[in-house]
Amino acid sequence: xxxxxxxxxxxxxxxxxxxxxxxxxxxxxxxxxxxxxxxxxxxxxxxxxxxxxxxxxxxxxxxxxxxxxxxxxxxxxxxxxxxxxxxxxxxxxxxxxxxxxxxxxxxxxxxxxxx
Amino acid sequence: xxxxxxxxxxxxxxxxxxxxxxxxxxxxxxxxxxxxxxxxxxxxxxxxxxxxxxxxxxxxxxxxxxxxxxxxxxxxxxxxxxxxxxxxxxxxxxxxxxxxxxxxxxxxxxxxxxxx
Numbered sequence: 001x002x003x004x005x006x007x008x009x010x011x012x013x014x015x016x017x018x019x020x021x022x023x024x025x026x027x028x029x030x031x032x033x034x035x036x037x038x039x040x041x042x043x044x045x046x047x048x049x050x051x052x053x054x055x056x057x058x059x060x061x062x063x064x065x066x067x068x069x070x071x072x073x074x075x076x077x078x079x080x081x082x083x084x085x086x087x088x089x090x091x092x093x094x095x096x097x098x099x100x101x102x103x104x105x106x107x108x109x110x111x112x113x114x115x
Numbered sequence: 116x117x118x119x120x121x122x123x124x125x126x127x128x129x130x131x132x133x134x135x136x137x138x139x140x141x142x143x144x145x146x147x148x149x150x151x152x153x154x155x156x157x158x159x160x161x162x163x164x165x166x167x168x169x170x171x172x173x174x175x176x177x178x179x180x181x182x183x184x185x186x187x188x189x190x191x192x193x194x195x196x197x198x199x200x201x202x203x204x205x206x207x208x209x210x211x212x213x214x215x216x217x218x219x220x221x222x223x224x225x226x227x228x229x230x231x
Contacts, residue, residue, distance in 0.1 A: 004157075032215075033214070033215030033216070035215075035219060037222075042224060043204060043224045043225045043227070044118075044222055044223065044224040044225070045158070045206065045208075045222035046222075047219045047220075047221070047222075050215065050218075050219050052215065052216075091157050091158075093157070095214055095215045096215075097215065097216070099171070101146075101213055101214040101215055101216075102148055102160040102163055102171075102214075103148075103150075103158070103160070103214065103220060104160075105157030105158050105159070106157050107155070107156050107157050108155075108156070108157050
């Protein structure tokens with residue numbers, strides 16, 4: 001079974017600070033997929049990124065960047081120059097390459113960006 | 116709005132009552148998932164449909180829970196004889212294609228159930 005661990009329960013930063021959200025995953029599968037979702041107070045999970053296990057390239061999208069390292073089973077997420085609108089709960093998730101393809105989520109990291 | 120729609124958004128019910136939630140996936144999405152999210156936790160998988168077929172149910176889905184997806188369109192999740200432990204956010208997600216391989220799951224805003 002897959003497992004996703006987000007050790008940081010809550011992080012508080014001041015606007016314009018950089019912040020990194022950690023994600024460690026466990027799987028016995030050779031092929032798997034990793035995701036990040038954002039959950040604002042409205043409740044809807046907003047997709048941020050999808051990555052497969054064969055693509056270790058880091059990715060940058062605006063102020064967001066992701067660092068995928070298979071050697072440490074980590075898929076960390078960095079927000080540069082944080083803004084108040086970034087305040088939300090962020091979830092890391094994984095899925096298998098077979099079967100139902102349901103997502104296995106971590107417990108989430110609540111990010112509070114203070115003005 | 117063409118996203119995943121869930122109704123109602125909030126439901127308060129007395130213990131022992133039955134409740135039913137509805138999920139309208141994005142049009143033409145053939146895969147539909149139900150998840151449950153309790154306070155301070157990530158969503159947990161409940162059940163999965165491919166078109167109208169319910170292909171898998173989690174151990175979390177007790178006999179009091181039943182889900183349907185008639186005609187492969189909208190889906191309903193019913194909880195019979197609700198218990199306080201059923202209080203949670205129930206999330207629906209849909210996808211066109213295989214999550215991970217060529218797409219992601221799109222989530223609705225959820226139905227928050229409170230059992231009193």
